[in-house]
Amino acid sequence: DQQVKQNSPSLSVQEGRISILNCDYTNSMFDYFLWYKKYPAEGPTFLISISSIKDKNEDGRFTVFLNKSAKHLSLHIVPSQPGDSAVYFCAASARKTSYDKVIFGPGTSLSVIP
Amino acid sequence: DTGVSQNPRHKITKRGQNVTFRCDPISEHNRLYWYRQTLGQGPEFLTYFQNEAQLEKSRLLSDRFSAERPKGSFSTLEIQRTEQGDSAMYLCASRGANTGELFFGEGSRLTVL
Numbered sequence: 001d002q003q004v005k006q007n008s009p010s011l012s013v014q015e016g017r018i019s020i021l022n023c024d025y026t027n028s029m030f031d032y033f034l035w036y037k038k039y040p041a042e043g044p045t046f047l048i049s050i051s052s053i054k055d056k057n058e059d060g061r062f063t064v065f066l067n068k069s070a071k072h073l074s075l076h077i078v079p080s081q082p083g084d085s086a087v088y089f090c091a092a093s094a095r096k097t098s099y100d101k102v103i104f105g106p107g108t109s110l111s112v113i114p
Numbered sequence: 115d116t117g118v119s120q121n122p123r124h125k126i127t128k129r130g131q132n133v134t135f136r137c138d139p140i141s142e143h144n145r146l147y148w149y150r151q152t153l154g155q156g157p158e159f160l161t162y163f164q165n166e167a168q169l170e171k172s173r174l175l176s177d178r179f180s181a182e183r184p185k186g187s188f189s190t191l192e193i194q195r196t197e198q199g200d201s202a203m204y205l206c207a208s209r210g211a212n213t214g215e216l217f218f219g220e221g222s223r224l225t226v227l
Contacts, residue, residue, distance in 0.1 A: 004156075032214050043118070043205055043218035044157065051214075089156050095214070101170060102147065102216055104156035 003027045004092050004105040012111045019077040021108050023090030026071065030092040034102070035064060035075045038087045047088075048075070080112045116140060118219035120206050126225045127196055134192045135222040139208030146189050147216060148181055149205040150174065157205055163189060196226045 005024045013019045023033075031052040036044035050057040050064045050073065057064050063076045077084055090105040119138040127133050139146050144165050149157035160179070161171045165186040175181075178196075183189040193200055203223050207216035 006156075009154075034215055036218075041220075043207075043220045046215040046217065049214050091156075091216075093214075100145075101159055101162055103159060104149075106154070106156045 002106075003030075004090055004103050006088075006090055006105040006108050008108050009106070010109040010111070012113060013080045015082055015112055015114050016079045019075075019080045019084065019110055019112070021075040021077075021088050021090075021110065023073045023075075023105055024071055025073075025092050027092070027094065027103075028071070029094040029096075030103075032093045032095045032100075033064070033066060033073050034091040034093075035062075036089040036091060036104075037084075038089065038107070044089060077110075080110075082112050082114050085110055085112050118206055118208055118217050120204075120219035120222050122222060123220065124223045124225070126227065128227050129198060130195055132192065132194045133196055133224060134190055135204050135206075135224075137189045137191070137206030137208075137219060139188070139206070140210075140217055141187075143208035143210045143217070144186065145209045145211070146183055147207045147209075148189070148191050149207065151203045151205055151221070152201075160191075160204075193224070196224075198226045200224060201226045 034049040035047040038044040048062045066073045087107045089107045093100045093102045146163045148160040151157045163183040178194045181191045203221045205221045207218045
């Protein structure tokens, strides 16, 4: 069973516009959420995270929103740039449990068109 | 460079051979993770160490897979009697006790012919 879902395999956005990537989770024990970016032939790199005690976290052009009641989070990138073209993974963990396995979604491939 | 280091970066082997991958985590990180990624999928959790203790193994990890972290520093992932279905990118990540994010290496790509 897939505990972290990213239902859009791909997304295309014009340069300068907003990119919105969505993620849903099923495990109510998850309390820490992360977004990673991956270029081909490289390992994923950390972008931004949010704890379940918050509903928003912002870092430069990147903002993550968390809706715990809907078990949904989203990553907003504004303005989008061609260099943002990559695969984005949503991930979640249950840090208050005795171990903290991090579970990843299947990813969304973002293309930012110049 | 003090990031997570993995080697070899690419391994091509024939079916039935054994392969071993090595991961050197960020030195002060006590947690080390192995993931496997195939095309079009996200990283799938394989196993996790806290110091030298292996705390969890995924059901994805068959008896042919074994991972060690003998001194709580570097880790090895061995695959015995490789099968074509083992072809994937094997990713290692580490994190410290007080940080939330995982830091990934560049991965070791396995191709089983």
